[in-house]
Amino acid sequence: MNKFILGFIFTVLTARFFTETIRVLPKGLDLIDLAIIPLILLLALGGKAVHGVDKNLHRRILHLSVGYFFLCLLSAAINFERMHLGPFLLYLFGILEGPILYLGMNKLIHDKKKFGLQVAKFFNLILIIQILVVVFINYPLLIATGNPDVVSGTFGNNSYQFTALLIVIAGFLIGRQYANPRSMYYAIAIQFFIILTFLLLQYRTAVPAFFLSYAVLITMLYGSRLMKMAVIAVPIAFFVFIGFRQIERSSLDLKYEDLLVLAQDLSVIMEYGKFQSYANTAVMFGEYPTAILFGVGPGTYVSRANYTFTTELKVQSKGVGPIITRIFGDHDYSTDVYMQYIEPLFSLDALFGSVQINNPNSSLLAVTAETGLLGLAIMVAIYGTLVVRSRRYLHYAMERRDPILTPLASALMIGVIYLCLISPLDNYLEIARVTLPVWLLFWTVSTFIRQQRMEQEMMAYSVMLYEQEEPYQIAPGEE
Secondary structure, X not given: OHHHHHHHHHHHHHHHHHHHHOOOOOHHHHHOHHHHHHHHHHHHHOOOOOOOOOHHHHHHHHHHHHHHHHHHHHHHHXXXXXXXXXXXXXXXXXXXXXXXXXXXXXXXXXXXXXXHHHHHHHHHHHHHHHHHHHHHHXXXXXXXXXXXXXXXXXXXXXXXXXXXXXXXHHHHHHHHHHHOOOOHHHHHHHHHHHHHHHHHOOOHHHHHHHHHHHHHHHHHHXXXXXXXXXXXXXXXXXXXXXXXXXXXOOOOOOOOHHHHHHHHOHHHHHHOHHHXXXXXXXXXXXXXXXXXXXXXXXXXXXOHHHHHHHXXXXXOOOOOHHHHHHHHOOOOXXXXXXXXXXXXXXXOOOEOOEOHHHOOOOHHHHHHHHHHHHHHHHHHHHHHHHHHHHHHHHHHHHHHOOOOHHHHHHHHHHHHHHHHHHOOOOOHHHOHHHHHHHHHHHHHHHHHHHHHHHHHHHHHHHHHHHHHOXXXXXXXXXX
């Protein structure tokens, strides 16, 4: 089962390289999670009882996930007249596949400690693969075409989604450096490579989230060692500055100066489609009061499921539109609320040379609008649990400087922070390539620590029994 799980995650993280970058495999491979996650759920339901994990954490994630599932059913029933089966199922699956993976692994992975070691090796492999693809394929294509979208690692046409894996790799390497210090030049060079790659792919709206996630992790690791932080930060800043000075002299137009223009007049944000989508949703709540608590229905408004069945379905040459047509039929899946409040935003003029600014898609908005404030509360509880627990796990790992645990805990901390920060920017909570690595790390770190604590408790108990034993005293006359 260990190899099966890791093979599945590996396929999720690399499939688009083969289906979109070099185009040697069928597009259907991108949907592998639609087959594997339900299989994991079925195997878990028929498996043994949960063992060797934090049962309180298991119950919390289980109760919240089941609660959200039934809330989606209730929301669908209330909004029955605008519901379509395909978008509903895709939304439910996308938003809950991370928790399902976590809960399933609690029951299906038997040798927890061994799996933790395998996950560490897995991320080393992913790191090597991404470096090779970026250096030998992405960078040459960027130089040849000037198109930043080609800087996507193994994520095909999804360069923005690649940033979620990029920052997890950064956190993994920072944690490894903390637990087992190596050459500072090596540490600076690899972080410079990661930051430069992020900047070259031009996800400008995520720049604050990316560097804030970095700052939080480095502060947690080195907060009491400001000099060490300076030793790391100053060279990185210097090399980034030199790199961009060189880029400015080249033919590449990265347009990061637009951020400076925006900083001078923040009122421009009100013209963004993303901002207007929130304003329109407030108006929608006023016209549909029941939506405030229960939403307008899963997959009906601004979720990735809705986008897949509306926008992508219209472009049969792109994405999974043809596959959807074959399975669910070629219908108009647009709903009244989508057409009135969201669809017009896609036709707004580009700002700062980017149409992405007007993309209204947002996990935060989708959860709130499609399942109401009750749904938002449950989702905040789920990912809030990840943030709080990840912080505790990182402190535990820092105290022990475990060479296996610390990099994994560091990658988890920076990954979950970045995921939460970018969830308002697009439908990232429904994207397997973004969420599953974080949930894999969360399971691995939480279970690895649970195993260590169980071993410590058993050792302490053995010592206590030994100390309570009194030596055998020879009674008089027994000599």
